[in-house]
Amino acid sequence: MIAIDERRASLVLALIGSLAPAAAFAAYPQRPIKLVVALAPGGPADTAARLFAPYFSERLGQSVVIENRTGASSVVGTESVVRAPPDGYTLLFGSSSSFAVNPAVMKNLRFDVRTDLRLVGLVSYTPHVLVVRAALAANTLAELIALARTQPGKLTYASSGAGGAIHLA
Secondary structure: OOOOOHHHHHHHHHHHHHHOOHHHHHHOOOOOEEEEEOOOOOOHHHHHHHHHHHHHHHHHOOOEEEEEOOOOOOHHHHHHHHHOOOOOOEEEEOOHHHHHHHHHHOOOOOOOHHHHOOOOOOOOOOOOOOOOOOOOOOOOHHHHHHHHHHOOOOOOOOOOOOOOHHHHO
16 A cells, blocks of 8 residues: 655655755746656556655646656666756656665666765655465464475465565565
């Protein structure tokens, strides 16, 4: 379940506003803002962005256009924001893949999230959970690990994709 509330949205907007000098902020925004979602349409990040965008738009008095730029576990969308003019009109709506997982597992990223991007706020939180079918003889993670050790190669799992936070967990 994706949680978003007006207080968080206001906090993010306040943080964004505090990054700009007062004179520049008075003139911003003069045109629509592009919110790049670096993950698939219809997924948790996209849903959260679409819930957040109306608050963002209302507070700034300007349209917010969501653009899904998928590929390479969010690298395509993230890099498009890094390469965009640093004028505040192209923003990244990312995930832990963008900021933590990719830098840890990908050696040749053409950007550095620590220096090329600035995190301005948390908009939503999606917990990662481990679920087994009810008939499986495991009620805890320790029991699941023990069961897997007694049946090498027989248990299977599913994840949202290789290289993402859930896969690594």
